[in-house]
Amino acid sequence: MNIQLIKKVEEIVGEVKRFIPLDEQGCTSIVQKVRTKNGCFLLKSSFEEKYREWLRNEAQVLEKLNHQKQISVPKYYGFIEEKLGSHLIMSYEDGITLTKALEQAKCKTEKQSLIRSFGSFLQQLHETKILESQNHHSDWLDSQLVKANGYVERGQTEGNFQLLEKLKSNKPSPVKQTFIHGDCTTDNVLVVDGEVKIFIDVAGMTVGDPRYDVSLAISSFFNDEELKDSFYEGYRRYNVSKEEFIYFDEGLYEFF
Ligand SMILES: Nc1ncnc2c1ncn2[C@@H]1O[C@H](COP(=O)(O)OP(=O)(O)O)[C@@H](O)[C@H]1O
Ligand SMILES: [Mg+2]
Structure with a gap:
C-alpha cells in the first residue's frame, strides 16, 4: 500500500x-x-x-x-x-458469510436453521417502510436493463445482446417495489451466533424488485426442496415461480 x-x-x-x-x-x-x-x-x-x-x-x-x-x-x-x-x-463486523456458515454446519438441521434465519432477515428488509425521500419512483427492472445494455456495449459482462433482448421482451408482470439488497447471495450476508444479522456488499441496495433478491438468495440451494422450504418458513411474503427464478437468477444476474 x-x-x-x-x-x-x-x-x-x-x-x-x-x-x-x-x-x-x-x-x-x-x-x-x-x-x-x-x-x-x-x-x-x-x-x-x-x-x-x-x-x-x-x-x-x-x-x-x-x-x-x-x-x-x-x-x-x-x-x-x-x-x-x-x-x-x-x-469491521465480527461474523462469517452465510456461505461459510453453511459449509461449516454439522448437520442438515443446522443448515435449515441458518437458511430460515436468512429468509426472515430478507423479509424484514422487504417490509421496511420506504420514506418518500428514499423513493425514486422509477422502474428498477427497466433501469437494470439499461445498465446491462451499457455493460454489453463496453464488454464489461458475460451476458450478451441476445439474452438481453430476451429479457427485455419477457419482463415478468410487475410487483410492488420494496427495499432490496440487489446482490442477495449467501456470500453477501454475515452470520453472528447462528443467525443472519448483517447485509454486506450493498452497492445495489435500493428500491426495486424483491423477486431479484429472493431468486439470488435461494440460488445455491434451489434444487434442495428441504432447504428451500426452510427459506420460505422465514420468508413468508412471496414464493418466486420457476419462471421468475430463471428470469432473475439465470437471466438478469448474468450481466452483473
Ligand atoms: N464490514 C465487514 N466486516 C467484516 N468482514 C467483511 C465486511 N465486509 C466484507 N467482509 C468480508 O469481505 C468479503 C468480501 O466483501 P464483499 O463486500 O462481499 O466484496 P465483493 O464486492 O468483492 O464481493 C466478504 O465475503 C466478507 O468475508
Ligand atoms: Mg460480495
Whole structure:
C-alpha cells in the first residue's frame, strides 16, 4: 500500500497498527482488516472501472444508512478515490458469510436453521417502510436493463445482446417495489451466533424488485426442496415461480 493512501486512511480511523488481508475475499475487491487502537475497521478496495463505480455506490448507500437502525449494515467511515483505485472504510463486523456458515454446519438441521434465519432477515428488509425521500419512483427492472445494455456495449459482462433482448421482451408482470439488497447471495450476508444479522456488499441496495433478491438468495440451494422450504418458513411474503427464478437468477444476474 502506498504511503499517501495509508495517510488518508489514518486521517479517518487514527493511527493504524496493522493491515490484515482477510481469508475470505470477494470477486470485485480486496478486503483488509485495519487494526487501530480505536478498534477494527474494514478497508475494501477496487481497481477496475466497473467495480470502482460499484464501490462508490456502496459508499453512498452506507453513508445514507448511517443514521438509521432498521436495516442492519456496516457503519460508514469514509471513501477515498485515488488515481488507480477506490477505497471504502466501514466498520469491521465480527461474523462469517452465510456461505461459510453453511459449509461449516454439522448437520442438515443446522443448515435449515441458518437458511430460515436468512429468509426472515430478507423479509424484514422487504417490509421496511420506504420514506418518500428514499423513493425514486422509477422502474428498477427497466433501469437494470439499461445498465446491462451499457455493460454489453463496453464488454464489461458475460451476458450478451441476445439474452438481453430476451429479457427485455419477457419482463415478468410487475410487483410492488420494496427495499432490496440487489446482490442477495449467501456470500453477501454475515452470520453472528447462528443467525443472519448483517447485509454486506450493498452497492445495489435500493428500491426495486424483491423477486431479484429472493431468486439470488435461494440460488445455491434451489434444487434442495428441504432447504428451500426452510427459506420460505422465514420468508413468508412471496414464493418466486420457476419462471421468475430463471428470469432473475439465470437471466438478469448474468450481466452483473
Ligand atoms: N464490514 C465487514 N466486516 C467484516 N468482514 C467483511 C465486511 N465486509 C466484507 N467482509 C468480508 O469481505 C468479503 C468480501 O466483501 P464483499 O463486500 O462481499 O466484496 P465483493 O464486492 O468483492 O464481493 C466478504 O465475503 C466478507 O468475508
Ligand atoms: Mg460480495
